[in-house]
Amino acid sequence: MKLNYQLAHQRLLADSADKKVLELLSATKGFQQPDINSLSAKQFLNIAKHLELTEASVRMALSRQTKQGKLNRDDGRYTLTRNQNPYVVPRFWLDIKYRCQPWKQDWLLVSFTDAKLSITVSRRLVRRMELLGLKFVPNLGWLRPNNLSELQQEVSYDLSNATQSNDFVCAILTSLDTNQQVRFQKLWPLAQLNQFYVDAEIYISEEMNRTESLPDDDILKRSFAIGRLLVEQLSIDPWLPEEMIDVNARERLIRTSTSYYQQIKPAWLNILDQD
Known part of the structure; x- marks a missing residue:
């Protein structure tokens, strides 16, 4: 997928207020400023005024997400629910950066027993596998x-939750020959991944240049749409x-x-502080 504001804006308009409320808390928490860890x-x-959200839809979304346990409300301020289990929250790319470890040409393999899974559970399982980067x-x-620390523990935890069972086995494959290594590596769309890195970096750089001449409300709207x-x-x-x-x-x-995130921070803080 190529980044562009037109697509990002269409997606922003189409998605629910409930989703945007959760994403707004994630976005502001990412500024790493304690006084806006809750809103x-x-x-x-x-913020909603600049994102074409009505007051009613925001208030209803806050109420629903609090009742569903996804938000905490304390003294009139909302925070994302904290879960003590280490692998419940989906992995974020900046976190993964610190989990990289030297790759020893070994592979994590997950095999399932003959347990019968419902269609719903099977779909959930495939989705979890894809999110964890397995093919x-x-x-x-x-x-x-097998190039991330605690990978096997994370996969085991996620799959236990997805299937509500432990009918699978995790193993590490080592000492594979060159042909097998090449075969496995071709499972991923490597050229497509590399092209996304290049195209996205160029687009974000261009967006940083645009941001220098935009008012705060436009910065917030564009950065939220593109950032999500x-x-x-x-x-x-x-x-x-x-x-x-x-x-590279x-x-x-x-x-x-990361530089773009810091560049847009003042505009977000100005809007959050408005009377």
Whole structure:
């Protein structure tokens, strides 16, 4: 997927207020400023005015998400629910950066027993596998490079939750020959991943140049629309080892995105502080 504001804006308009409320809290928490780790209803409404959200839809979304346990409300301020289980929250790409470890050409393999899974559970399972960066190999199982710390624990935890069972086995494959290594690496669209890193970095750089001359309300609207699309793509990135992808392009995208996040921060703070 190529980043562009037209697509990002269409997606922003189409998605529900409930989703946007959760994403707004994630976005402001990312600024790493303690006083905006939680937001009041007034602050939500300040932002909502610039995102074409009605006051009624925001208030209803806050109420629904609180009742569903996704938000905490304390002294009139809302925060994302904290869960003590380590792998409940989907992995974010900046977190993964610190989990990379040298790849020893070994692979994590997940195989399932003959347990019967319902269609719903099977779909949930496939979705979880894809989010964890695993690919299916017929007659073998699900596979990915073993290049992240605590990967096996994370996969086991997620799959237990997805299937409500432990009818699977995780194993590490080592000492594979060159042909097998090449075969497995071709499971991922490597050229497509590399091109996304390059194109996204160029687009974010261009957006940084545009931001210099925009008013705060336009900065907030554009950055939220584009940022959520970027995070959506990066949150499903398989985070492959540098032996498989263009790690320099990926690192450039991370650095540029981090700089962009800092550039838009003053505009967001100004709008949050409006009376």
